[in-house]
Structure formats: structure tokens, C-alpha cells
Amino acid sequence: MGHREFEHHEQRILEEIMRLRRDVRGNRFLNTPLEEQVLDQILHAGLLAPSVGFSQPWRIIDIRNRETKQGVAKIFAEENTEAAKQFEDQRRQQYQQLKLEGILEAPVNLAVFYQHSDEAILGQTSMPVVGEYSTVCAIQNMWLMARALNVGMGWVSILDRKKMEALLGASRHQKFVAYLCLGYVDKFYDQPELEMRGWEQRKRIEELIFRDSFSSQGSDTCT
Numbered sequence: 610m611g612h613r614e615f616e617h618h619e620q621r622i623l624e625e626i627m628r629l630r631r632d633v634r635g636n637r638f639l640n641t642p643l644e645e646q647v648l649d650q651i652l653h654a655g656l657l658a659p660s661v662g663f664s665q666p667w668r669i670i671d672i673r674n675r676e677t678k679q680g681v682a683k684i685f686a687e688e689n690t691e692a693a694k695q696f697e698d699q700r701r702q703q704y705q706q707l708k709l710e711g712i713l714e715a716p717v718n719l720a721v722f723y724q725h726s727d728e729a730i731l732g733q734t735s736m737p738v739v740g741e742y743s744t745v746c747a748i749q750n751m752w753l754m755a756r757a758l759n760v761g762m763g764w765v766s767i768l769d770r771k772k773m774e775a776l777l778g779a780s781r782h783q784k785f786v787a788y789l790c791l792g793y794v795d796k797f798y799d800q801p802e803l804e805m806r807g808w809e810q811r812k813r814i815e816e817l818i819f820r821d822s823f824s825s826q827g828s829d830t831c832t
Contacts, residue, residue, distance in 0.1 A: 627753065629756060629797060631761070632762075633711065633761035636708045637794040638790070639794060641716070647758055648717060648791070650758060655669065655751040659746050660740075660743035661740060661742070663731075664726075666726075667747040668724045669721050672720060680776050681768070692767055709765070710765040715790035715792040716791070717791040720773065720785065723741045725783075744787075748786070748787050755791060761797070765790060773788070
């Protein structure tokens with residue numbers, strides 16, 4: 610199966626899944642339980658992610674307990690209050706109106722950690738941070754599989770890392786990377802919610818892709 614070539618219609622389906630993936634907020638999640646088989650498919654997709662040195666450094670905690678979720682929600686509320694202060698006037702008001710998490714609403718929460726090693730790891734000797742990048746690859750895999758299964762996923766990033774590690778009993782080798790909320794939703798937006806609400810607009814390809822070096826901008830920028 611490793612030599613399998615994919616057909617055009619399969620390539621288009623993958624593109625559609627990527628294009629229609631959304632970061633889901635708490636006001637979209639339904640009370641419908643997430644089947645264990647569906648969650649297993651999402652988790653397995655994460656385990657198929659690439660990792661530098663085949664280190665497979667991700668560690669994932671499956672959280673269903675209401676008390677634990679409330680502890681995470683408390684950390685979020687504290688951080689979110691401080692985050693709002695960093696925006697000015699109208700932008701702050703707009704920020705405060707956004708629903709930025711679904712910790713209590715989502716049936717399943719996943720806390721994702723990077724497990725680092727005291728020993729040298731192939732490919733990570735010059736840039737140790739690529740181990741954490743590998744963990745993010747696992748998150749992206751789960752996000753795409755969730756969308757393919759019509760399951761919503763939201764990444765809650767407004768959390769204090771140290772507080773999360775203490776709450777979830779992480780060891781010194783385990784670094785908190787992401788908190789994910791999963792569940793069925795009432796709808797998936799056609800556009801990213803922050804784009805739809807005017808918080809940010811999608812950047813043009815010529816702003817993001819360069820050829821050979823950054824100094825080539827204006828002449829050889831990829832289009």
C-alpha cells in the first residue's frame with residue numbers, strides 16, 4: 610500500500626477537508642456524545658504524524674471529568690481577562706464579544722504534551738524545538754481527521770502553560786503544547802469565524818510565499 614497512487618478525486622477531497630477545517634468555539638458544540646470509535650480514529654490519525662528522528666514525542670490526555678474541565682476553564686478565564694487588556698478600545702470590545710473556547714461545552718477535551726528527552730535525538734541536535742513542531746504535526750493530523758468525520762475541534766491557546774502542567778500532573782519531561790475541544794457541532798462556517806467577524810482577513814499568497822530569499826520580494830515573489 611505504500612506505493613499506492615491517489616486519484617484526482619481523492620486529492621480534491623483532501624483539499625476540501627483542509628479548506629473546510631475550522632477552529633470551533635463553544636457556542637457551536639452539541640451535547641451529542643462522541644462515539645469511542647470516532648475518537649479512536651482521530652487519535653490514531655495523530656499517531657500517524659511525522660516526527661523528527663521518529664521520536665513520536667506527543668503525549669495526549671483524554672479529559673472527560675467535569676471537575677478537571679472546570680479547572681482548565683478557570684485558568685482560561687484568568688488568562689483571557691489579562692489578554693483583553695492588551696487590546697485598545699474598540700478592538701478590546703470586539704475581543705470581549707468573541708467566544709474563544711468550548712472547554713465545558715465539548716464532550717471531549719484533549720491536552721497535548723511534548724515529551725522531551727535528556728538524550729540526543731536524531732535530527733534535533735541543532736534545533737531541539739523541532740520536537741515540539743512534530744507534536745503540532747500530530748495535532749494537525751487529528752484536526753483534519755476530525756473534520757473528515759464531521760467532528761468539530763477547537764484549539765484553546767489562552768492558557769498558562771505552567772498552571773496547566775501542574776493541574777494535569779505533568780513531569781519535568783512533559784511540556785504542555787495544546788488544549789483541544791472535540792464534539793459534534795450545529796454547523797461548520799463557510800469561512801473561519803475570525804475572518805467572518807472581521808477580526809482578521811486572509812492574506813494574499815504573494816504576502817506569504819517567496820522565492821530563493823526574502824530579499825527577492827518585488828521581483829521574484831511566487832504568484
